[in-house]
Amino acid sequence: MSIYTTMLLLAGAGVLAGGLFYTWAFGKGQKRTQGNLDSQVPGAVQEHAYIRNPIFLTYIIVLTIALLFVVYFAVTTARY
Incomplete structure (x- = not known):
């Protein structure tokens, strides 16, 4: 595997990990709203x-x- 492929693979894994963390944190925040769907923006x-x-x-x-x-x-x- 070339160095460019490895760098691209690591960058993609970083984006996926960041997206997973962001989604998880966002989901935790939604649980705290207690079903209030029309909250203030x-x-x-x-x-x-x-x-x-x-x-x-x-x-x-x-x-x-x-x-x-x-x-x-x-x-x-x-x-x-």
């Missing part, structure tokens, strides 16, 4: 509804990483 989220949305953040991060890979491979394989 925090002020920071109200002010930045799009920036605090994890789906938008995921799209932005993945597209940025994909663009960096394309640029890296284009630069390293360019024949002048």
